[in-house]
Amino acid sequence: MVQLDDLDRAILRLLKEDARLTISEIAERLNRPESTIHFRIKKLQERSFIEKYTIVLGEQLRPKTLAIVYVQAETPIIEDFLERYIQYLMKTLSLLPNVLAVARSDKDGVVAIIGGENGEQINKFVEETIQVMPTLKRVEVFPVNEFVKGDSLAGFLVSV
Amino acid sequence: MVQLDDLDRAILRLLKEDARLTISEIAERLNRPESTIHFRIKKLQERSFIEKYTIVLGEQLRPKTLAIVYVQAETPIIEDFLERYIQYLMKTLSLLPNVLAVARSDKDGVVAIIGGENGEQINKFVEETIQVMPTLKRVEVFPVNEFVKGDSLAGFLVSV
Numbered sequence: 001m002v003q004l005d006d007l008d009r010a011i012l013r014l015l016k017e018d019a020r021l022t023i024s025e026i027a028e029r030l031n032r033p034e035s036t037i038h039f040r041i042k043k044l045q046e047r048s049f050i051e052k053y054t055i056v057l058g059e060q061l062r063p064k065t066l067a068i069v070y071v072q073a074e075t076p077i078i079e080d081f082l083e084r085y086i087q088y089l090m091k092t093l094s095l096l097p098n099v100l101a102v103a104r105s106d107k108d109g110v111v112a113i114i115g116g117e118n119g120e121q122i123n124k125f126v127e128e129t130i131q132v133m134p135t136l137k138r139v140e141v142f143p144v145n146e147f148v149k150g151d152s153l154a155g156f157l158v159s160v
Numbered sequence: 161m162v163q164l165d166d167l168d169r170a171i172l173r174l175l176k177e178d179a180r181l182t183i184s185e186i187a188e189r190l191n192r193p194e195s196t197i198h199f200r201i202k203k204l205q206e207r208s209f210i211e212k213y214t215i216v217l218g219e220q221l222r223p224k225t226l227a228i229v230y231v232q233a234e235t236p237i238i239e240d241f242l243e244r245y246i247q248y249l250m251k252t253l254s255l256l257p258n259v260l261a262v263a264r265s266d267k268d269g270v271v272a273i274i275g276g277e278n279g280e281q282i283n284k285f286v287e288e289t290i291q292v293m294p295t296l297k298r299v300e301v302f303p304v305n306e307f308v309k310g311d312s313l314a315g316f317l318v319s320v
Contacts, residue, residue, distance in 0.1 A: 012320045019213040048218040053179040058208040094309035101310025105302050149254035150261025156316045160172045
């Protein structure tokens with residue numbers, strides 16, 4: 001499927017852990033010449049295996065709690081209306097700073113990751129911002145408490 | 161709440177966009193002396209506002225599609241059993257490479273972000289791995305199609 005060898009994967013794993021590692025540090029850790037590492041990273045970037053170098057923000061800058069929200073619209077008689085309604089819903093949500101991610105879920109739904117100080121604040125937000133919208137069939141809020149995997153998700157998504 | 165000023169925020173925003181920017185590049189863009197930028201970044205790191213420098217993997221390395229899965233356990237008579245069951249469920253899921261994130265959802269639930277080649281593959285995975293578990297009350301799968309916000313989430317979470 002994808003042509004990456006063990007060395008490419010080892011480099012990507014190291015950069016995932018710490019993107020500030022220098023070429024000579026990576027070369028030393030993987031016991032390969034610097035020129036090889038330099039060439040591989042260049043290729044990984046050129047071929048877009050590395051999309052971006054970024055930072056994960058610390059806990060103080062993240063929302064204290066998260067919830068996943070699923071919203072499903074009533075299926076109307078006019079198909080075109082549903083499409084515009086879903087687009088409007090996604091756009092509206094994505095502009096709010098406490099909404100960390102928004103995606104389409106099938107034809108008639110939207111899923112979002114929402115941040116807040118606590119569960120009540122998120123519920124209040126959902127009631128006041130989402131539940132008030134017309135022609136919704138279903139709104140579900142799943143609180144996200146301790147992570148076992150993907151912990152720093154919020155620190156990646158949150159804006160500052 | 162958090163003591164960050166406009167300069168700190170501007171630096172964090174630039175590093176979120178491109179964590180490879182040098183101190184002199186940041187200094188130039190923000191029209192401040194390099195020594196100031198150096199000192200600010202040092203402080204941001206020391207105070208854990210920056211948790212980590214990392215890379216986002218490109219599309220070729222990400223699952224083609226995602227789904228959010230919510231699993232709720234039957235509430236048993238013995239409280240302690242529920243706790244161990246949820247812990248077991250979370251642990252099992254988190255070990256699977258196509259499960260990108262796993263978190264507790266209230267006392268009796270688990271939410272996970274699952275990747276796959278397509279929706280059918282994810283559904284098959286949920287049927288064969290999750291639905292077969294005993295004493296489940298509810299299993300919901302929400303497909304995640306196009307993102308409007310938080311697009312590169314999978315490239316951040318996926319391992320290589």
